[in-house]
Amino acid sequence: MGCVIDTHNHFDHTFGNAEFAGLSAVIIAQVNxxxxxxxxxxxxxxxxxxxxxxxxxxxxxxxxxPDLSFTDRLQIDLGGVNVEVLYIARSHTxxxxxxxxxxxxxxxxxxxxxxxxxxxxxYGYIPGWIKTIDYISTLNxxxxxxxxxxxxxxxxxxxxxxxxxxxxKKARRLCAKSNDIEYRAAEIKKSVPRRAQADFLxxxxxxxxxxKKR
Numbered sequence: 784m785g786c787v788i789d790t791h792n793h794f795d796h797t798f799g800n801a802e803f804a805g806l807s808a809v810i811i812a813q814v815n816x817x818x819x820x821x822x823x824x825x826x827x828x829x830x831x832x833x834x835x836x837x838x839x840x841x842x843x844x845x846x847x848x849p850d851l852s853f854t855d856r857l858q859i860d861l862g863g864v865n866v867e868v869l870y871i872a873r874s875h876t877x878x879x880x881x882x883x884x885x886x887x888x889x890x891x892x893x894x895x896x897x898x899x900x901x902x903x904x905x906y907g908y909i910p911g912w913i914k915t916i917d918y919i920s921t922l923n924x925x926x927x928x929x930x931x932x933x934x935x936x937x938x939x940x941x942x943x944x945x946x947x948x949x950x951x952k953k954a955r956r957l958c959a960k961s962n963d964i965e966y967r968a969a970e971i972k973k974s975v976p977r978r979a980q981a982d983f984l985x986x987x988x989x990x991x992x993x994x995k996k997r
Contacts, residue, residue, distance in 0.1 A: 786811055786859065788868060789849060790893025790930065791879040792819035794827045800847035811857065812849035813870045815878035820848060871918045872911030875902070875930075881919070888925040895919070898932030898939045900980040902946070905991025909951045916944045931981070942976060949975045950988070958993045 787803040789812040790796055797820060800810050824846055859866040867883040875894040882891040894902070895915050919927070919940050927935040953974045957967040968986040 785809070786861075788812070788880070788882050788891075789816055790882065790891065791876045792816045792823065793876070793894070794823075796893065796930070798844060798846070800849075801845035804847045804850075809851055810847065810849040811851045811853070811859075811868065813878040813880045814852040814854050815876075817848045817852060819876065819878055820846070871915040873908040874912035874915040875904075876906050877908070879915070881915070883922065883924075885923070888923055889928070890919065890922055890924045890926070891928045892919065892930060894930035896927065896929035896932075896935065896940060896943050897978075898929045898935040898943070899978050900931045901978050901982050901984045902931075902943070902988070903984045903991075904947070904950065904988040907947075907988075907992065909947060912947055913944060916940055916947070946976050946978075950985075954989060954993045958989070964989060964994070 785803070785806070785808045787800060787808045787810050789800065789810060791813070792815075797816075804810060828841070828844065853868065853870075855870050857868040859868065864884065865886055867885065869881045869883060870879075871881065873879075879893050879895055881893065881895065884890070895912065896919070920937060924937075927937075927940065929935050929939070932939075950971060953971050954967070957970055961967055964986060967989055971989070972982060972985055
């Protein structure tokens with residue numbers, strides 16, 4: 784019997800659960816993940832066409848929730864391969880976790896790390912995210928697999944930290960001065976370290992995180 788680890792609740796990391804559950808895999812996640820999935824499911828299903836799915840693909844979606852959840856740390860032995868599943872702090876989401884293979888020196892970060900891709904920060908908590916990034920920096924790893932982007936290293940982790948701090952600082956200042964979201968997105972893009980993909984997530988992050996209470 785195998786297992787699948789949901790690094791957090793977002794649909795692009797959980798909608799494949801059904802395929803693996805059909806192969807008798809155990810779905811594992813942080814304890815907040817199942818409730819978050821149930822809370823976001825109606826909105827996600829309603830808006831799936833916005834994510835590029837066709838009607839046939841939408842009808843085929845089968846939401847499958849985790850079978851096993853944990854709070855802070857879980858150790859798994861995969862036939863001699865030691866896997867440490869770690870929840871450090873509320874970061875990209877309040878259920879974002881890391882999957883560490885210490886002997887192989889490999890780390891899967893989920894969306895705690897976006898490499899060469901603008902991150903979605905809409906549900907993020909910057910202090911906890913920085914804490915998670917700093918923890919990643921202490922690990923003895925040769926390969927880091929981000930939630931989005933190519934295989935990465937410690938420099939990419941440092942770049943992510945710089946991006947988060949720069950974005951948060953600029954977004955707070957701009958949202959206090961201007962109501963023009965396109966202007967704010969353009970100004971933020973000019974002020975943060977440049978990335979190659981998904982610049983549309985700058986506006987999405989502003990709308991979800993910095994304007995939601997206005």
